[in-house]
Amino acid sequence: MIHKKFLAAGAAAMVLGMTAACASGPTPTENESGSEGGGENGGDDGKFVVGYSQSNNAEPYRAQLNIQLKHFIEQDHPELELLPITDAKQDSSTQVSHVQQFVQQKVDVLIVSPNEAAPLTAAVQQACDANIPVIILDRTVNTDCYSTFIGGDNYVAGQKAGELAVELLPDGGNVVELQGILSNQPQIDRDKGFRDAIKENPKIEIVDHREAKWLKEEATKVMNQWLARNLEIDLVYAENDPMALGAQLAATSAGKEKDIEFIGTDGLAIPDGGIRAVQQGKLAGTFIYPTGAEEAAAAAAALVKGEQVEKEQILDIQPVTSDNAAELYDKYDFSGN
């Protein structure tokens, strides 16, 4: 209730801001309705307006995505203007209203990271019907009216982690798995990818798996329980870096961190993130799950000019090892911007 009221006030303020912006001079939004007309109007005076509906700012991965998107639009595409990013706080119905507000404002390009596929489908369809080109970022919707989908593949992220596990345990061994919220699609896909990949060595066995809800402190607690049970553990696979680091913390307190390998996923370039942890030797490896921000900014710039973009852009999952960690950190560190 409270959240919604605040959001409504925020949205109202945003709409007012937009109205003021429109009144101050002709912008491409007023002159054209479709993406084709955009090319002619995108001169020096007016900028093309981009709306981005984010599902949840509170996840570090998404916070990073927001920072990167702002960075790439400012730096590489001065013809674009990014409206304040809306945060649906993991609530699909809130996100539907955000998308509808962007459609009302007649943005030139709409970027959506859907919280859930089904509830957002109709809203994305409305945007398509209003001839607004839509970029779907990271998660899918159940319609193909969008202009392009950009995202990573969680199955591949799990698979690559599994391949690293096979490499680290040539003689086989005991693996424990720390899972995110069990019903989350990224959890389901990473889990499946990992399990498929470790089948290559039948001597690798998953001796236990627990839900740690993506949380570091939960992972510490679960790892403590595993260690108390005297479970023999050679490798911990965690579906995100905070859980891997939480388990590593517990193992360190028991003096067992040297005997166990830790694999995470996400690879955020923040001081507290996975890339630094690989650099410091806390994790054996992690995998950069791509944000797609750079590709989304490029696609937005192409779409407003009426250019075609590839319908599905599946991005690579980049492994982080002790060899390339420092270099990757510099590449993906946007904190200075």
Next chain:
Amino acid sequence: MLGSLQGYIGLVLVIAAGIITKGDVFLNQTNLTNAVGAFASRGILAVGVTLVILTAGIDLSVGSMLGLASMASAMFLVRADLAPIVILPLCMLVGALMGLFNGLGTTWLRIQPFVMTLATLSVFRGIDRQLSDNVSVGTQIVQDDGSLTPNSEQFQYFGTPGFNLFEGVLGAGIYYPVIAFVLVCVVFQLILSKTTFGRHIYAVGGNETAARLSGVNVNRVKIAVFTLCGLLAGFAGPIDAAYSASADPQAGFTYELDAIAAAVIGGASLSGGRGTIIGTFVGALILTLLDNVLGLNAVSDNMQLIIKGLIVILAVTLQRPDLLSGVVAFFRRFARPSATRRTS
């Protein structure tokens, strides 16, 4: 002060289950320390919430207050390089100010505690996220040569797993979160049972009108319990940050539910006037040891949810003072149906 033995039945059952199924593994000192340590920050929140519940109020914002205090502690450490001994009182001050805000809202503005703290749950979380820009802040800051800064080294003793105070002097040493939780319980139980202020808290929760008529400044008591509740959340902030060696913008999310559950399992009545800190302590132990026993027995995650919920119902039922007479009456009726019918 310790109340009736009945309040401990739930705890005894959980410990018995642990000993029977896992024996030495469960009773191992490290295991018990880890189990209680994992819950310590929530346990401290539960003490604060108990004070508020005793006045017939509720504080839903404790999780957010803890989150903000946890983030503040990490920022004091990382950005300002303050010593942990300075960080602790600063965090308590931050917490107390948040609690004071809750107290003023519920008294001066006459907003119901449920509504006021539901609103500040959102406000405090928002400030936390705004401050941190949604990025977690690590507390183990590394200098250029790879070593920790002196302050961050000390900060680990707030609760980073494996860092015990007085190690060597007292054997394996003591784990600060556990000792902090126990101390908070002792201090606040003494305040409740030995001071005028404590009696006023019960009076306000038992019958507000009667308390007012007998000269108790009701609003002052309410503001005080909310402020103390915030102060305790501030006190728990550094513990939470040190436990994960990192302050997460989402830290403390839904902790209010665990805190309220501990208070209620411990016998606190949501309508006020009834409950003790010892009870809340027992409630917190039941919750965390139950979690530990289920984890040690490798019970699946879905089953854990079901079992935990059912045990809460059982524990609250066992707390009821009229339980025994109720059971006796039930069986008596069952045994002699004809006699019961005749009398009725």
